[in-house]
């Protein structure tokens with residue numbers, strides 16, 4: 349099991365390990381695990397690793413240990429169960445510890461020093477200039493932004509870089525098409541749409557007349573050699589695209605520390621190429637410069653330079669990595685890019701090792717495809733899905749829900765809530781699933797109030813905040829009353845809150861934002877189960893009431909913090925008009 353030091357759950361795990369070591373009379377490599385839900389215990393130590401050396405069966409060892417261990421203050425007792433030694437936690441002490449962690453941490457709850465200040469460059473979004481940002485880039489943007497937050501929370505220094513596709517032979521295509529077929533009026537109205545049309549048109553025409561590819565190549569070389577006309581036009585394309593991309597980033601509220609597109613490396617590729625040749629990493633092959641990677645089990649060589657002198661995507665990626673290593677001194681570089689580029693990154697990482705940059709950890713944080721339901725919301729032009737429309741559709745749908753359920757809110761607030769909910773729904777639909785899987789946009793599921801969706805979690809937050817407001821705020825300086833950890837519902841909630849730091853750590857370690865998303869979904873379910881059965885504001889006495897209010901406050905805090913790590917905001921009010929079906933309250937609202 350993971351270790352995020354200093355938090356109560358970690359202390360409990362350490363106590364369990366130390367108790368076993370003391371009973372064994374010697375240090376031993378021990379791990380802890382969570383017992384399955386049906387077992388009445390909170391923590392387990394598997395005894396299997398101890399068996400071989402001691403020539404006893406794991407159940408025998410567990411049985412002996414159960415009789416001899418002396419549990420520390422966070423532990424209440426130990427029992428053997430098969431090859432496991434199970435511990436129960438001392439509920440009052442554990443609960444008080446968790447609440448103290450939460451109150452001390454506030455929105456910083458779950459932070460850790462796991463990263464120890466090490467720098468991680470995160471390469472994300474990276475759309476291509478003169479194209480529409482695709483839904484694939486949306487995934488990269490959302491996952492990358494979440495990884496930036498997660499790394500910051502766990503003590504790394506994240507550096508976010510948007511590696512814009514603003515260079516390469518495709519601009520030759522575009523320049524040729526622009527010179528011959530531009531519809532100036534259309535271009536002035538909507539430059540990106542017109543450039544896209546030219547792109548598609550070039551493809552069609554070149555299929556009829558392959559000589560066009562040669563013309564495009566000439567334009568591309570003109571651009572690389574600094575021809576003023578080609579340069580001016582290219583700059584214009586980049587400028588128009590950046591304006592377009594920025595609209596999407598504004599909607600998503602995503603920012604980058606750097607936006608160093610591929611063109612930034614134009615004058616930095618020569619060094620990489622000549623170095624690779626000098627130290628024999630690269631060879632020439634019919635005029636082209638290549639790096640063979642057979643010894644790494646990759647049969648396709650990486651092409652550094654074509655025989656006509658043109659450089660490639662991979663050349664720029666090599667120069668980019670070298671620049672990043674020099675400039676930021678990273679321990680890791682993460683590339684948040686679809687799994688269709690797996691080969692490219694395998695080649696890149698091997699080539700970097702050959703070039704002497706093997707001390708950096710390179711990770712291709714890959715992800716699957718997105719499928720959109722057909723119909724109005726999946727406009728396709730030139731087979732590209734218009735991302736802006738997907739986002740706007742989500743906001744429109746959220747707006748309709750808000751109008752229906754919160755007509756009393758002022759217009760400005762309704763607009764804001766619709767935006768928070770709509771954008772949150774898109775982000776959550778992506779981040780709540782294992783990134784390697786393909787995802788399908790399912791509007792109903794995405795915006796459902798009672799399912800694994802952003803609105804459900806946001807609503808849980810709003811609900812918790814409502815209870816706190818109704819109770820006239822929460823006394824955070826009152827020590828937690830152990831009686832408020834007695835019921836199954838309270839105890840499950842407390843243990844779940846205790847595990848949030850581990851979820852954050854695990855999500856960061858495996859580059860899996862869905863681990864945090866799933867944790868929050870479970871938190872919401874536990875909260876609603878708790879609130880359905882356990883009176884908070886109507887509690888029997890003040891001690892219980894204050895502590896249960898603290899619990900509710902803890903839920904709100906973890907929900908806001910966790911969603912914040914995923915880049916999802918929470919509204920303060922939402923859907924107040926109707927009791928929400930399916931989350932366990934029905935009409936018996938206690939707020």
Ligand code: ARG
Pocket residue numbers: 471473474475476511512513665668683685
């Ligand atoms: N622009 C590229 C594409 O859309 C993605 C770039 C990803 N980052 C990188 N360093 N290669 O396919």
